[in-house]
Amino acid sequence: MKTGFKKMAILLGILPLILVLSSCKNNDSGNRNQESASKEIKMMEINEISSMDSGNALDGGSFIAITQVIEGLYNLDADDNIIPGVATDLPEISKDGLTYTVPLxxxxxWSDGSSVTAKDFIYAWRRVVNPKYGSPSSFLLFDIKNAEEIINGHKKIEELGVQAKDDHTLVVTLEQPVxxxxxxMTFPTLFPINQAYAEKQGRSYGLDxxxxxxxxxxxxxEWKHGNQKWQYQKNDLYWNKKQSNLDVxxxxxxxDTNLAVNLxxxxxxxxAVLSGEFARQYKNDPDYTTQLDSWVHLIEINQKRKDIATIFENKKARQxxxxxxxREHIVNEILNNDSQAIYGVVAAEFxxxxxxxxxxRAESGNLVAYDQEKAKKLWTEALKETGQTEVHLDFLASDQDENKAITEYLQYAMENTLQGLKINISLLPxxxxxxxxxxxxxxxxxxxxxxxxxDPTxxxxxxAEESFKNHSSYISKDYNHLLEKAKKLSTDPVxxxxxxxxxxxxxxDEAGVIPVYQSANTALMRQNINGMIHHLFGPPNYYGKIMLK
Incomplete structure (x- = not known):
């Protein structure tokens, strides 16, 4: 059955590949980006921007965009070392590990000519923990003194452990050493916001x-919500504007990978980001680039829908x-772009x-196995224990190009292994x-x-049971206990x-979530583009240091 699926996938891929190759034949990959008078490049993203409000953003497309145009206290260099952004130096940390003093x-x-001050960070951070605002990323500030109590409505936002010693000195107090x-502090949720400007814009702030x-x-x-195209234009007021020679x-x-290669x-x-047959075709191209990133692609298994238990409350069904x-079939036969199968939830080389x-990842080991016979046995037992003979599931994924082939394979694998299972796929924006x-x-x-x-956390x-991102009703006393225990061991890192x-x-072991693969960032890129940075944590793509030859 697996061989039959491979043949079907190959046949479906032949026609678009032939069309791309025929259109590419007479085109070289010369440095066309030098043809315009200004220094411009044309890049792609695979997701739209959902929000440019750093406190409200939740998705990768938005965070990537925010990082290009707003700077926090700290940045990452090409090797993911932490370097100063708005800060002048790394923080001075007190001996007890609780107080961080950051010089600015x-x-x-700001682009209106006003100074970025410590108050801009205080306003932004208080806004994130304000329960009336309801930031989806407020958990990132939990380590700051009083943050959780403020979010839960037990203390005022003014009691958050962050103060301005003066306009250019920020002091942060933590609950415990972290x-x-x-x-x-490199992440966009903690980026500054100019209070006077944001309050003047009201509900329009960040909408375009x-x-x-x-x-x-x-x-x-040239961006507003829903746009498929926009520009980053050089900010002449940026303190380090000479780090890039790009204008736009x-x-x-x-x-769609087919479209990306044509463009x-x-x-x-x-x-152009590559996957599947295109990654295989261009592996020897001089423009081909690849790097393992830290995105872990996984399947969330929902244990409750509308407060009604699903079959996945049964551990054996999840297992x-x-x-x-x-997983090896997915990375080798479908993606074929240097992505790696993964058998745990924490990324490799992170x-x-x-x-x-x-x-x-190496020390924790491979914690999930591909075992059809054991899967059949567990599924049969789960059906018996839940009193079911047939199960219909809604399987969702984003409408990115590679997800069509991946979800179709997963549907095939699960339906053909697990008796009585029927899966309906929906690919959504x-x-x-x-x-x-x-x-x-x-x-x-x-x-x-x-x-x-x-950090692995x-x-x-x-x-965790109380996580904003736990959308599948996974609850484990043992798991929560270990996470809480780890919180108290900050002074004993081993x-x-x-x-x-x-x-x-x-x-x-409890199959609270199912890891599938760790993606690689594989692309064709013009050789006259220097300084494109791909980060292993935080928003991955950074254009701010590109020098165009």
């Missing part, structure tokens, strides 16, 4: 490019789904043991998918999680590390 640049400006807190102030390397132009970055949303060959894109999937340096996810209107959902900061905390490994083992 005096030449950091080794990775400087890393958290005309209702924003910028302090980053670019200014956003033109962006368009392209979800690249016709000179309408300077970077059966996990074991019915051949973070090392604080004592030995061993990668978390990112915003619609997020709405369905938030409302728990799904049975299975193919999604991805990326790290907000460099950026993945593991998503599945014990904390082992506790987090134990937590991942519990999550995978």
């Amino acid at each position: 640049k005096k030449d950091a400006k 080794a990775y807190f400087t890393s958290v 490019s005309d209702h924003l102030l910028y302090n980053g390397p670019y200014k956003l132009k 970055v033109n962006i368009q949303v392209v979800k 690249y060959q016709n000179g309408d894109l300077d970077r 059966a789904i996990a074991m019915a999937i051949d 973070i090392g043991n604080p004592k030995t340096g061993e990668d978390f 990112e915003k619609s998918l997020m709405d369905r996810e938030e409302n728990q209107a799904f049975d299975l959902l193919l999604t991805r999680i990326g790290p907000d900061f460099q 950026t993945y593991l905390n998503n599945y 014990k904390r590390w082992q506790t987090l490994i134990e937590a991942e083992h519990v999550l995978m």
Whole structure:
């Protein structure tokens, strides 16, 4: 059956590939981006921008855009080392690990010419924890003193542990020592907002490019909600504007690999993301680039819909789904773009043991297996225990190009392994998918999680009982206990590390979520583009340091 599916996938892929190759034959990949008088490049993203409000954004497309035009206290360099942004230096941390003093640049400006001050960070952070605002990313500030109590309505926002010693000195007080807190401060949720400007715009703030102030390397132009195209234009008031010689970055949303390659060959894109047959075809092309990223693609398994239990409240049903999937088939036969099968929820090559340096993924091990016979046995037992003979499931995913082939394979694998299972696939725009996810209107959902900061908890905390991102009603006393235990071990990083490994083992044994693959960032890119940065945590694509030859 698996061989038959391969043949079908290959046949379906032949026609568009032939059409692309025939249109590409007489086109070289020369440096067409130098033809205009100004220095411009044409780039693609696979997702629209949902929100440019840094406190309200939740999706990767929005965070990528925010990072181009607004700058926080700290940035990441090409090797993901933390470097100053609006700050002049790394924070001064008190001996007890609770107080962070951050000096700010005096030449950091907003695009209206006003100075970026400590008050802009205080306003932005208080706004995120304000329960009336309801930020989806408020959990990122939980480590700051009084943040959780403010979010829960027990304290005033003015009691958040952040103060301005003066206009250019920010002081942050934590609830307890957190080794990775400087890393958290690189994320867009903690970026500054000019209070006077934001309050003047009211509900229009961040809804389009005309209702924003910028302090980053670019200014956003020609964007409003729903747009498939926009521009990043050079911000001449940016304190480090010489780090890039670009005048304009033109962006368009392209979800189809066939279209992306055509646009690249016709000179309408300077970077085209590849997958499937196209990745295989262009692997030896001089413009081919690849890098493993930290996005983990996984299947959320919903245990309740409209407060009614689904079959997935049964542990054996969840485990059966996990074991019915051949992850190697997905990465080798469908994607074929240097993505890797993954058997745990924390990404590979992301973070090392604080004592030995061993990668978390390698040390924690492969925690999920492809085992059709065991999957059949577990599924049969789950049907018997729940009194069902036939199960119909809604399987959702975003409408990105590769998800069609991936969801069709997963449907095939699960239906042909698990008796009585029928799956209906729906591919949705990112915003619609997020709405369905938030409302728990799904049975299975193919999604991805990326790290907000460099620590295993950026993945593991998503599945805590009280997490804003736990949309599948997964509740485990053992798992929650281990996460809480890890919180109290900040001063003992080795014990904390082992506790987090134990937590991942519990999550995978209980099949609270099903990891599928870790994606690679594979593309064709013009060779005269230098300085394009792809980060392993936080928003992945950064155009702010590109030098066009």
